[in-house]
Amino acid sequence: MGGLVAVAILLTSVGAYALASDEPAAPAKTSTAKVDRGEVTTAVATTGSLEPAQTRSLGFAVAGTVTTVKVRPGDQVASGQVLAEIDATDAQEKVDDAEDTLDEAQDALDEAESGDSSSCGSGSGSGSIVPAALTSATPTPSATPTPTPSASATTQAPTASPTRSTRSTAPSPSASSRTCTSRSDPILSAQQRVTSAELALAEAEEDLAGTKVKAPIAGKVLTVAGSVGAEVNGGGTFVTLADVAGMQVAASFPEADAGHLETGLTATVTLADRPGEQFAARVVQVDPVGVADGNMVKYGAVLAFETVPSDLLVGQSASVKVVISKLADVLRVPSTAVRGDGQVVVRAAAGDETRSVEIGVRGDQYTEIKSGLIEGDEVVIAGT
Structure with a gap:
């Protein structure tokens, strides 16, 4: 009798499980967002590294033996400070x-200059000196000759003529x-x-x-090429100095993104050793010539911090995000709520409905909606 009761209970449990397994699964929970007004931005992102705004290579003007080295790599120095000397x-x-x-x-x-400095060409009087040659150049008049007729038809030239001097009257150096x-x-x-x-x-x-190496600017010593007793040549680099107070970010962008870059664009920089912090920056240089990187061409860019963070390390990595366009006070939804075919799912009291919308600028976080939705509509975020 006990065995029959046990079999009946087992059959009842199996039947109940079979009935339960046929019930549909509960729908997955989805999240929604409200349609609102605000900014829509598009940006391009890449990675880069920190570098000084100025780097100076310093050396001795003449060859010699190093007698003093006053700094080591990492030292902070002031402008005009002596860094090293040679004999x-x-x-x-x-x-x-x-x-x-x-x-x-x-x-x-x-x-x-203390010798005889009498003025040249000065006379004893106020008048000018007339060369003696000029007195002999004046012709001396004579009596008019009387012509004498002769038997021949030839007229005889007068025998008395004015006498002229043949000496030159041009002045000569005195x-x-x-x-x-x-x-x-x-x-x-x-x-x-x-x-x-x-x-x-x-x-x-x-x-x-x-014979002395002096710091032309305040900065941090990056390298020192020798020690006391070393022989150095004139014109070589002995100390490398960097202006870390003007640290900036050097980054490279694929050509598809570089075409949107221009100086003055705003950006944010994230440092690997400071997670969660973002530092404002701006684009100050975009290289006009690209560099091949495998099958891709990249263009370099330099970004300057709006306010340089303290204790930065030369060469440390940084993530860069440059805003290339921004729309203010537009109707928007989260970009994840917009499907590829330009449709969104709107949650209403009667149930979810799919609605086609006109899309404007598709940003990184939000997408502009030009028509099809109104402010306050609730949309379903895809993938949740």
């Missing part, structure tokens, strides 16, 4: 010799002029020596100043 003995000797040469040249010029020229030669020569000595001194002083 300045030879450079100082050249300056001393150039100063002595200039002194000697100046003494020679003073001596030449003795005083030649003397003035000869007196100016020592002064000119001495002045040329002074000018040459001044140039040599300026060059020597420049080389002496070049």
Whole structure:
């Protein structure tokens, strides 16, 4: 009897399970959003890295042996601060010799100028000097000859004629002029020596100043190429200095996105070591020439922070999002509520209904609705 009761219970349970399994599953819960008015923006995104706005490669002007290195990579320095030095003995000797040469040249010029400096071409009176040759050039008149008839038909020329001087009346350099020229030669020569000595001194002083590496701007030391005792050549890079106060973002965009970029566009930057924070920036440069990256061409761009965050690291990665268009106060819905065929599902009291709408700008978060919906309509968000 007990066995029959157990079998009956088992059959009842199986039947109940079969009836339950035939019931339809509960519909999945969906989320909705209200149609409202606001901004619709489109943006392009990429990744980049931080770099200084200015980088200076600094070195010594002359060759020598490093005697002092006052900084290490990572040090913050002020403008004008001495960063490193080399032995300045030879450079100082050249300056001393150039100063002595200039002194000697100046003494020679003073001596030449202190000589006889009487004015050239000045006479003893107020009148002008008339060359003696001019007095002999005046013709001397003679009596008019009396012609004498002769048997022949030939008329005899008069025997008396005015006498003219054949000497040239053009003025010639006077003795005083030649003397003035000869007196100016020592002064000119001495002045040329002074000018040459001044140039040599300026060059020597420049080389002496070049025995020290000074920071032309305030910034952070990135690299130091040597240590005390190292031999360096003139003109090489010994210290690399960066202006980290003007840190910026260097990024590259695919050509499809780069065509929308222009200077002045606003952007946001997200740093890997500061999740959840966004920093305002703007586009300050767009490269006019692209660079091939595999099968894709990319264009570089530089973005400047509106306010540079503190403690940034050179070379650290950053995510960039540039706003290329923005519409204000337009009717909008979440972009996920709009299907590819331009339809949305509207939730009403009588049930959900599919409605065709006219779409304007499709943004990253919201899509502009030009017609088909009114503010306050409730739409179903797809994929929820």
